[in-house]
Amino acid sequence: MTETATSAEAYLDQGRALLTAGRLAEAQALAAKALSEHPGSAELWNLQAVLLRQGRRPAEALAAAERALALDPALRKAAANRANLLMDLGRPQEAAEAFGRLAAEEPDNGLFHDGQARALLRAGQVGPARAAMTRALRLTPAGAGAWLQLAALAQRQQGPEAALAVLEEGLGLSPDNSALLEGKATALRQAGRRTAARKLLEDVLARHPDWAWPHFHLGDLLADEDRPAGLRHLRRALELQPNSVEHRLALVQALARAVGPDEGTCLDEAAELCAQIPPGAPLRPAQLKILRDVHARTCAFDAGDRLGDFKTLGRAFAAAGLHTAFLWQLARVRTAEDRRELVEQHRLWGEGAESRAARQPIARPARARGDRIRLGVVSADLRRHPVGYFAEPVFAHLQPDRFELFAYAFDRPRGDPMEAWFAERATFRRAPEASDREAAQIIADDGLDVLIELGGSTAGNRLEALAYAPAPRQASWLGYPHSSGLSAIEGFVCDALNAPTEPGLLLETPLTMPKSWIAMGASAFQGAPAIDARTPQERRGALTFGTANSPNKYTREVLRAWAGIVAQVPGARFAFVRPEAASQAFRARVSAEFAAAGVDAERIEFHPVRGAHLPWYETIDISLDTFPLTGGTTTVESLWMGVPVVSLSGAAFFERQGRSILTNAGLADLVAEDLEGYRRIALELAVDHDRRRRLRTGLRDQILAGPLGDTEGFAADFYDLIARWVG
Known part of the structure; x- marks a missing residue:
C-alpha cells in the first residue's frame, strides 16, 4: 500500500502554521522535505526564503526568493521578499530599485512605497525617501516602517527629541496609527520620560483596549513600581498575542523581578514560560539575557x-x-x-x-583649577545598600580643605534615611528622568576634576553617561568587579591583594589603595543581631556549611564542589539563604546536584530570605564562597556574624575579592589557590571546632581592629590616592 502524496498546497498550509506558531526549526525541516517532492513550486521556494530569512540566513534566503521568481516572475510576494533581503544584505540601492518597480506596478500599494522609502533612507537619500514615506502612510496604516526608520536615524544622530519630532510629523498624517504611536511610546521611554509615556499608553488603551502593544509597554513600564498592575497588563498582552515571544519574555522578566511572599512562585512561573519558547526561535540579545537570567537563578545550567x-x-x-x-x-x-x-x-x-x-557631544564649560579638588561620585545606591555602606567612610570623613564633594543620582528617591545623610554631606543632584546625555551634561556643568562611578551597570546607575567624558578624570570603584570597557574611565580603585595578577586583565590604570579597597561604614551592620557564643554545630548537633551568594554566581562546578565537601563530613548539612530558595525549580536542581555527590535532600536547608538574612548566619558554621566570581558584601556579612569564609582565588579582580577581604580580616589562610586547596581548607576548618568557636565571638573585634574597620584611615588613604592621581 502506497502513501498518499502530499500536495504543495498542503505543505504550504502546514509550513505557514508552524511559522505562525513560532516553530521555526520544524517549519524549515518541512520546507526542505516539501521542496524535495515539489522542486518546481514557486510558492514553496518563497516559503523557504521566508524561513531562511527568519533563521538569519539572508544569502541563502535571497537565492530561494530568486529561484521562486525564476519559476514565476509574477509572484509579487517573492519579489517583495527579494527586495527586503537585498536590504538585509546591505544592498539598499538595489532594494530601492526593486521596491520602486513594485510600487510602479501597484501604485496604490502603500507597503511597496514604504519599502522603497526604507531602502532610500538606508542608502542615505533622505529627500527622495520623504516623498515615498508620505505616500505610504496616506495609502495604508502599515506604511509606517520608513517613519520609524527615520525616527531611529534621528535618535542615533540627534537624540530622542529629534526622533519624537519625526514621529509627531507622521502622526500628523495618520493620528491613530498604531505603529507610530508605539514608536512614540518607545521613544518617550528611551528618553526617560516615564510620566509622558504612561499617559500616552493609557490614552491609547482608553480608545483601543484590545491592542496588545500598549498593554505590553504599560506593563513593562509599571512592572517595578506597581507589580500587580504591570503583570496584569503583560498577561493581557500575551493573551491578545499568545505567539509573541516578545510579550512572553516581557512577562518572564517582570515575574523574575518580583519580590515578596510570592517571589518563588513567580520565579517558577517565569521558568515555565521560558520552557514554552519553541527551540530555534530567533531571539535578540536582550531576549537571550532575560532567558539566561531566569536559567541562572533556577540553576538550569x-x-x-x-x-x-x-x-x-x-x-x-x-x-x-x-x-x-x-x-x-x-x-x-x-x-x-x-x-x-x-x-x-x-x-x-x-x-x-x-x-x-x-554623535551627540556635550558642552564642557571652561573652568580653572581651584584650591580644592572637585570630586564627584555617581550612584543610585547612596542609601541603605552595600555600595552606600562602603562609600560611607568617604562622606563621613570629609576633607573640605582639600576636596569639594558632589554626588549624582539618576534614580527615584527611596525615602531612605541614609539618602538624606549622603545628600547633606555633598552638593547633591538628582534627576531621575534625565537621559544619559542629559545626565552627563548635568555632571559636566559642575566642572569636576574627577568623577567616580560606583555602580557599573546595575539598576538605576548611568554608566553610559560616563561615555560622554563629563569629567577630565574618571574612575570606577565598588559596584562592578571588572573593567567597565569605557576608555573614558581611566582608573580602577583596588588594592594590592585584589589587583589582577596580569596587567591585561584590567583596561584601566589600577588606583591601588595601600591597605584595603573598602572599609565598613558605621551604618553597615547597625542593628545586626547578637552572636550566640555557641557554634551552630553545638546548638544543632550537625555542622552546617552555607552561602548567601546569588545563584547568578553559581555554576555546576561550584555546586559539585560544595556537595563534595558536605559529602566528606559525616552528618554535615548545607544551607542556602536566598530568596530563590522559595522556587521549586531551584530546589529541585540544587538537590539533584547534591544527590549526585551522595548528599540526600534532608541534608540541604533552603531558607527563602530576601534582605533580612543576617540572623540566618546563626545556622551556618562555615560559608563557602562562589568561584570564579567571588563574593564581596556577602563575605563581609558572614565574617561580621562570626562565620568564617573559604574562598578560591584566581587571576582577575572578580576572582580576588575574597582574597582581599579575608586577608584584611586576618584570615589569609582561608584563601585557596586551587580547587583542591579549597576543599582541603574547608575540611580542615570543619574539624577545627576550637578555632571556629574563637572566631564566632572574636571576628567582630578582629575586623574593627584592622583595615576593614579603620574608616578614618581608609578615607585619608582614599583622598590621598585621588589627589595624587589628579596631580
Missing part, C-alpha cells in the same frame, strides 16, 4: 549553555549594548583565554557606547 557559547553570547551582548548581561559572563570564565575574551567583550561594548556618545 544545561538550558543556559544552549543559549550560546561564552564568546558568541558575550559579543552579542556587547554589540547590543547590554552591559548588564556581563555579570553572568564573569561567572562563566573557565580559562585564561576566557578572561582575555571577557576583557575584549567589555572593550567592544565601550567602543559602541562611546561611538553613540560622540
Whole structure:
C-alpha cells in the first residue's frame, strides 16, 4: 500500500502554521522535505526564503526568493521578499530599485512605497525617501516602517527629541496609527520620560483596549513600581498575542523581578514560560539575557549553555549594548583565554557606547583649577545598600580643605534615611528622568576634576553617561568587579591583594589603595543581631556549611564542589539563604546536584530570605564562597556574624575579592589557590571546632581592629590616592 502524496498546497498550509506558531526549526525541516517532492513550486521556494530569512540566513534566503521568481516572475510576494533581503544584505540601492518597480506596478500599494522609502533612507537619500514615506502612510496604516526608520536615524544622530519630532510629523498624517504611536511610546521611554509615556499608553488603551502593544509597554513600564498592575497588563498582552515571544519574555522578566511572599512562585512561573519558547526561535540579545537570567537563578545550567557559547553570547551582548548581561559572563570564565575574551567583550561594548556618545557631544564649560579638588561620585545606591555602606567612610570623613564633594543620582528617591545623610554631606543632584546625555551634561556643568562611578551597570546607575567624558578624570570603584570597557574611565580603585595578577586583565590604570579597597561604614551592620557564643554545630548537633551568594554566581562546578565537601563530613548539612530558595525549580536542581555527590535532600536547608538574612548566619558554621566570581558584601556579612569564609582565588579582580577581604580580616589562610586547596581548607576548618568557636565571638573585634574597620584611615588613604592621581 502506497502513501498518499502530499500536495504543495498542503505543505504550504502546514509550513505557514508552524511559522505562525513560532516553530521555526520544524517549519524549515518541512520546507526542505516539501521542496524535495515539489522542486518546481514557486510558492514553496518563497516559503523557504521566508524561513531562511527568519533563521538569519539572508544569502541563502535571497537565492530561494530568486529561484521562486525564476519559476514565476509574477509572484509579487517573492519579489517583495527579494527586495527586503537585498536590504538585509546591505544592498539598499538595489532594494530601492526593486521596491520602486513594485510600487510602479501597484501604485496604490502603500507597503511597496514604504519599502522603497526604507531602502532610500538606508542608502542615505533622505529627500527622495520623504516623498515615498508620505505616500505610504496616506495609502495604508502599515506604511509606517520608513517613519520609524527615520525616527531611529534621528535618535542615533540627534537624540530622542529629534526622533519624537519625526514621529509627531507622521502622526500628523495618520493620528491613530498604531505603529507610530508605539514608536512614540518607545521613544518617550528611551528618553526617560516615564510620566509622558504612561499617559500616552493609557490614552491609547482608553480608545483601543484590545491592542496588545500598549498593554505590553504599560506593563513593562509599571512592572517595578506597581507589580500587580504591570503583570496584569503583560498577561493581557500575551493573551491578545499568545505567539509573541516578545510579550512572553516581557512577562518572564517582570515575574523574575518580583519580590515578596510570592517571589518563588513567580520565579517558577517565569521558568515555565521560558520552557514554552519553541527551540530555534530567533531571539535578540536582550531576549537571550532575560532567558539566561531566569536559567541562572533556577540553576538550569544545561538550558543556559544552549543559549550560546561564552564568546558568541558575550559579543552579542556587547554589540547590543547590554552591559548588564556581563555579570553572568564573569561567572562563566573557565580559562585564561576566557578572561582575555571577557576583557575584549567589555572593550567592544565601550567602543559602541562611546561611538553613540560622540554623535551627540556635550558642552564642557571652561573652568580653572581651584584650591580644592572637585570630586564627584555617581550612584543610585547612596542609601541603605552595600555600595552606600562602603562609600560611607568617604562622606563621613570629609576633607573640605582639600576636596569639594558632589554626588549624582539618576534614580527615584527611596525615602531612605541614609539618602538624606549622603545628600547633606555633598552638593547633591538628582534627576531621575534625565537621559544619559542629559545626565552627563548635568555632571559636566559642575566642572569636576574627577568623577567616580560606583555602580557599573546595575539598576538605576548611568554608566553610559560616563561615555560622554563629563569629567577630565574618571574612575570606577565598588559596584562592578571588572573593567567597565569605557576608555573614558581611566582608573580602577583596588588594592594590592585584589589587583589582577596580569596587567591585561584590567583596561584601566589600577588606583591601588595601600591597605584595603573598602572599609565598613558605621551604618553597615547597625542593628545586626547578637552572636550566640555557641557554634551552630553545638546548638544543632550537625555542622552546617552555607552561602548567601546569588545563584547568578553559581555554576555546576561550584555546586559539585560544595556537595563534595558536605559529602566528606559525616552528618554535615548545607544551607542556602536566598530568596530563590522559595522556587521549586531551584530546589529541585540544587538537590539533584547534591544527590549526585551522595548528599540526600534532608541534608540541604533552603531558607527563602530576601534582605533580612543576617540572623540566618546563626545556622551556618562555615560559608563557602562562589568561584570564579567571588563574593564581596556577602563575605563581609558572614565574617561580621562570626562565620568564617573559604574562598578560591584566581587571576582577575572578580576572582580576588575574597582574597582581599579575608586577608584584611586576618584570615589569609582561608584563601585557596586551587580547587583542591579549597576543599582541603574547608575540611580542615570543619574539624577545627576550637578555632571556629574563637572566631564566632572574636571576628567582630578582629575586623574593627584592622583595615576593614579603620574608616578614618581608609578615607585619608582614599583622598590621598585621588589627589595624587589628579596631580
